[in-house]
Amino acid sequence: MNDAGKSDVLVVGAGVIGLSIARALHKCGAGMVTILERGSPGRESSHAAAGMLAPQAEAETPDDFFRFCRASNELYPAFCAALLEETGIDPEFDDSGTLYLAFDESDLHELGRRYEWQSAAGLRVEHLSAEDTHKLEPFVSPDSLGSLYFPEDRQVENRRLLSSLLSYCEINGIEVISGAEVVTVSGLKGIADGVVCSDGRRFSAGSVVLATGAWTSFIKGAEPLQGIPLIKPIRGQMLSFRAAKQLFRHVIYSPRGYIVPRRYGRILAGATTEDAGFENKVTEDGMTLVLDHALEISPSLESLPIQERWSGLRPYAEAGHPVIGPVGGMERLFVAAGHYRNGILLAPLTAELLSELIVNGEESMFVRQFSKGGTAKFKTV
Numbered sequence: 001m002n003d004a005g006k007s008d009v010l011v012v013g014a015g016v017i018g019l020s021i022a023r024a025l026h027k028c029g030a031g032m033v034t035i036l037e038r039g040s041p042g043r044e045s046s047h048a049a050a051g052m053l054a055p056q057a058e059a060e061t062p063d064d065f066f067r068f069c070r071a072s073n074e075l076y077p078a079f080c081a082a083l084l085e086e087t088g089i090d091p092e093f094d095d096s097g098t099l100y101l102a103f104d105e106s107d108l109h110e111l112g113r114r115y116e117w118q119s120a121a122g123l124r125v126e127h128l129s130a131e132d133t134h135k136l137e138p139f140v141s142p143d144s145l146g147s148l149y150f151p152e153d154r155q156v157e158n159r160r161l162l163s164s165l166l167s168y169c170e171i172n173g174i175e176v177i178s179g180a181e182v183v184t185v186s187g188l189k190g191i192a193d194g195v196v197c198s199d200g201r202r203f204s205a206g207s208v209v210l211a212t213g214a215w216t217s218f219i220k221g222a223e224p225l226q227g228i229p230l231i232k233p234i235r236g237q238m239l240s241f242r243a244a245k246q247l248f249r250h251v252i253y254s255p256r257g258y259i260v261p262r263r264y265g266r267i268l269a270g271a272t273t274e275d276a277g278f279e280n281k282v283t284e285d286g287m288t289l290v291l292d293h294a295l296e297i298s299p300s301l302e303s304l305p306i307q308e309r310w311s312g313l314r315p316y317a318e319a320g321h322p323v324i325g326p327v328g329g330m331e332r333l334f335v336a337a338g339h340y341r342n343g344i345l346l347a348p349l350t351a352e353l354l355s356e357l358i359v360n361g362e363e364s365m366f367v368r369q370f371s372k373g374g375t376a377k378f379k380t381v
């Protein structure tokens with residue numbers, strides 16, 4: 001085993017979660033922060049995502065997880081503005097809002113149900129007629145029967161966000177080491193003191209954070225990692241169209257799919273939800289499904305060339321929610337994984353909570369609220 005260096009905090013995984021945590025730790029004065037990445041930084045789920053910041057379009061009920069999503073959404077304008085100032089890279093935060101369309105009786109029923117609980121919870125939501133929906137988005141299918149408008153659901157260009165976070169690391173001396181696959185967390189007397197990589201390199205640290213997405217359950221730490229629920233991959237396939245002009249202004253959902261208009265005529269369409277193990281690839285069936293759902297939203301898309309097809313592995317925690325906090329059984333070992341469909345949305349708040357916990361020992365309201373206590377020493381949110 002060869003000694004490859006010592007840091008105050010080692011963050012394992014350079015997705016949106018690991019990169020955001022590293023930045024927040026640096027801002028909190030955590031000392032020397034190093035990121036270890038198995039492959040290339042920012043190329044897994046965070047790269048594959050659609051960048052929607054859409055708690056209201058995604059949620060089924062006003063539960064604690066929904067409140068957590070909303071709280072992270074509120075951090076987004078300042079998060080993106082700061083990153084732009086710090087790095088000069090614009091994450092293209094867009095607060096135009098989101099539409100949720102209905103095409104039949106059952107969709108209308110779903111719209112009604114969402115409108116009811118969201119307006120009762122004091123959230124901003126508007127019910128639009130078919131005519132008003134078409135006024136807002138003229139290229140939406142004429143078969144649409146109306147929509148809900150969520151003015152506070154937003155989007156960000158997740159790939160630019162990743163570039164901006166990586167640039168923050170470079171500017172501020174946070175080393176991102178690619179090709180470093182962590183296999184084991186090491187510890188002495190129940191306190192984490194570093195990690196060992198598959199090539200035998202050993203990195204020492206005062207604290208270790210696992211931000212390893214869908215691969216978290218592979219990391220060995222003997223006793224300590226037993227407290228983390230199984231995290232498994234759920235594949236999502238997407239494609240994008242290229243338009244000569246901007247056709248849509250809002251993120252547009254139906255109960256079956258969504259389209260996300262980006263700058264310069266790029267339009268994303270997504271996404272499948274598949275339990276296909278670690279097979280991260282595009283399939284013919286997957287593409288047909290995504291295309292069908294996109295064309296239901298707007299038949300005008302049919303004439304556009306397809307620009308890109310891709311897939312990614314969403315990290316799904318068995319608990320149903322992300323796992324964020326200390327890992328039971330080993331001090332100074334932390335985890336932030338299992339963000340499933342909402343990791344882009346939840347990055348700023350996850351980063352804030354973990355950095356406060358690591359640097360100041362402060363358990364935030366959310367970490368306390370979701371603490372299982374007793375034998376489950378990790379925190380779930």
Ligand SMILES: Cc1cc2nc3c(=O)[nH]c(=O)nc-3n(C[C@H](O)[C@H](O)[C@H](O)COP(=O)(O)OP(=O)(O)OC[C@H]3O[C@@H](n4cnc5c(N)ncnc54)[C@H](O)[C@@H]3O)c2cc1C
Nearest residue numbers: 013015017038046050051052182213236312342343344345
């Ligand atoms: C098709 C699709 C659409 C999505 N759309 C949205 C959306 O609109 N909005 C939203 O909020 N979320 C969305 N998501 C979910 C979001 O992408 C994820 O929740 C988020 O990216 C998870 O971030 P992460 O950093 O935990 O994981 P990842 O981005 O997967 O990063 C984990 C990193 O850890 C590295 N790693 C793993 N194991 C090791 C190891 N042993 N040693 C070193 N490094 C390791 C990996 O190589 C990887 O780079 C979508 C996901 C998909 C697939």
